[in-house]
Amino acid sequence: MTQRPRASLGRVLDDLGATLLELVAGDPDRPIGGVAIYDPLDDPLLPQHALVLGVGLRDPEEITQVLRDLSRQHAAGLVLRSPVTVDANESDVAVLALTRGATWDQLGILLRSVLDVGVAESETLAGMPSGDLFALANATAALLDAPVTIEDRSSRVLAFSGRQDEADTARVETVLGRQVPERYSRLLSERGVFRELYRTDQPVYVAPMPAISPEVAIPRVAVAVRAGDEILGSIWVAVRERLTDERSEALRDAAKVVALHMLRIRADADVERRLRADLVSTALEGGREALDRLGLADHALVVLALAVPAAAERQRLADAFAMHLGAVQPRSAAALVGDVTYGLMPVDSEERAARIAQDFLDRVGDRFGATIGVATAVRLPQARASADRALRVLRSGRRTQRVARLADVQVEALLLELRDLVEARGEQPTGPIARLVAYDREHNSTLVETLRAWLDAFGDVTAAAAAVYVHPNTFRYRLRRLAEVGALDLADPEARFAAMLQLRVLAADLAADTVSGGSLDEPC
Template identity: 75%
Template sequence: MTNRPRASLGRVLDDLGDTLLELVHGDADQSAEIGGVVIHDPVDEPVLPQHALVLGVGLQDPQEVAHLLQGLGHHNAAALVVRSPITSDELITKAVEDSGVALLGLTRGASWDQLAVLLRSVLAEGDVGVAEPETLGGMPSGDLFALANAAAALLDAPVTIEDRSSRVLAFSGRQDEADEARVETVLGRQVPQRYSRLLNELGIFRELYRTDQPVQVPPLPHASGAFTIPRVAVAVRAGDEILGSIWVVVRTPLTEERTQALCDAAKLVALHMLRIRAGADVQRRLRADLVSTALEGGAGAREALDRLGLADQPVVVLALSTPQPTDLSDAGLATERQRLADAFAMHLGAVHPRSAAALVGDVAYGLIPVQPDRHDGEENAVRIAKDFLERIGDRVTATIGVGPVVRENSHLPHARAGADRALRVLRTARGPHRVARLADVHVESLLLELRDLIEARGDQPTGPIARLIAYDREHNSNLVETLRAWLDAFGDVIAAAGSVYVHPNTFRYRLRRLAEVGDLNLDDPEARFAAMLQLRVLPPPRKQ
């Protein structure tokens, strides 16, 4: 265990050191709390919270590292993390001394995404709505890393706390005393599939989840031909619900006293895991209320933006939505939407620490601050949105509408409306685009609104279009389809005929026929525009 301040740099090194991070240069005993985790972008000017922990993804050159350290010093950053090994260089040493920014090394094999998630887990308060940090069993509420370290001290062995899917939620120090399988598990934050499969075949999980006593886990074969060190595992449960498990690397069987200590630790971990889950739900609801209030405007919008840290600065709004799957229940659909919204919030938080995102209804809204002197806020938001959709892949067919940048907070409802309008066009269209600004789809949005107005009034097609629809219905002909193809092809008969798979001469005959039946002058631009507009906003019903 450690008595360092919970969100300090020293606390991060206590929890993640030895396994993931090492202090290369600088002072680990800084008293200031870390204000956030930010991924360095060499293209955009950094916008950092106070005492930020900056992840220098891809940085290797000593001059680049030294230059960034100097810049981060002006922003009051706490530390910079780069990939180990780090070349010893006087430039870097001097930059650390001059800037006051510590330099940390990320061990090889660990991914940046995993580090970002772990850092946010360590730095998270895990508490909502109380003035002082809450404790459970003498531990800060929700601090699974402190629990893992306490259990490791009692059991004199390295410990991991895992969820039902064998994902590592927290781990203790001294993991270097374990075997390669444990190190691989901690670095990947997930038990490797080959070990999970072996444990399942041996019936370990079945035994683990049906008893409240520790289960002995025999050595498992390793890829190198050796065997893992034996484990002892105990389920973490709340009543009949299995929350996860605690895994201890032991070279000799646990004594009776340590077995009891492990059982007691499981009960305490269960309380903390329930507190984390409850706190996350409360935080989600609170953030959703704040985001919703800010987007609606009104008397409470200013206070909501203050609490979100977005008051008095330009903001761009993103609206994310997914098609409604037919194979999911209402509960499954809500869970899937919340999972996507959480991923969206994490992505925006990695890009900009002061962004805010929440699920409001069936749409996840993101608010990204824009620097006052920048004029590419919308374009940058589009890049962020496309990057997110590329990361989640094609598993979820999500779309994102981007509203205009608003420089006064009172105009946020206008920004939300713009994002919603762009999103609606994307959801209605069948094209390949998954991200759009309102400026990109403004005309399509106006057509949809015109269609809404016509449907609300109950208007029906009139003039030539009405006559053509009636003729097609009575004679089972294709005059409306012919007119639509000709207008879409800008009068190119060859192209239009190809689109409806008829001979050009047949198409010309149909064109003359529709002009006669509909009393439509195809040489009149006003008549062509009126026909095209009606076909866009009043699509005729499909023939039975």
């Protein structure tokens, strides 16, 4: 059975047009079956009726060739950065221009919002397609004759109506960023707007804010979206004057309908996330049926393991990661399993998967502290274990990079596993290292630190002395002293290896237990 496409170019242009997109050439009634990112170094399998984002495409000859290729694959359209400098009428693929100032990330997020609404679904709520917040925003805008946004409790824009270009600079910036800028939301909080908004079910009039004029030149009317005592979000209308009683009543009614749809979206998203998490988790354990349901059974897969320190951000980053992988490779799957988000990608190498992972982290920035382990294997359980091992090294802070394959960090992974073993057995340093640790603690000296620096510098006294900020003569004295105290033959390679291994595994944290400094009788 052929799955019916979920949206059309016309629907995308209705929801995003003027603010983000302009139709340059082609049929706006063409169906869209998915979104993909153009990659000149790869030939991905596009979903049927794909809308392709031409990131970085500028050369007219290259664009013409890409349009020919997309036509053979029955793509719906190609999005290029405005201005478009190619004759797009020669291809049956629609060409759209992305407004200057908008980013590809913003467009990708907005397209997902629009295309996630299943137009093939017959279910409605209050006379509107279930979960279609964009349709609700446009219907509300028609009733009030003003541009509308629907936002969540964190002032993130969930949907918006057309005609946003009729509003002011602040509204355009909000729509493009899908988030009310922090400087605006801070002023709203300082003026008590949110407090008033959330304690009443009546529309709240918000006058322009002189402190940031002329960016906010048009007043707003807002109403809270409630489900019982819970605040789900709010509707914001950019108005030229106060609403009449009839339009205020229409806005209150719209808020009730939006609440029903937001609750339904939340419920559907929770169910879909749980189902996807179960499938991904089962697939990682070797479940063939789960791979079949994910459409990945006949592909060689790379596993990507994403970790985020802050628990509150994990689901948000998991959703963003799933969108990123899906845009690059439509047959990917990703879900939050426990405290790690796992991605399954049918790509040809770990190297390419690592580049895709790095690209994702570059886009989200370093504010989340996210890291990603990458691995491949004949069996998925082995690949997951390898990705987890690489991820653990990154999370331990032993590497400054944020993406790693197991081959990149295998030694560090083995050392961490050795530490697990000795900790489970309760083992302590023995022999020379034990004697040096005891001496340092008793005499407030730094013989362990000296030995560690010497071994790390491969016996280079000058480099080792610089690493611990002492004179080379002082360092040589300490080196002779530690050989005497520890009864350690520094010329014996086996003794050096044993000492290095104990310092790495058994005594890795001893630096915190000793006080840096030196004896008063040390020469300099």
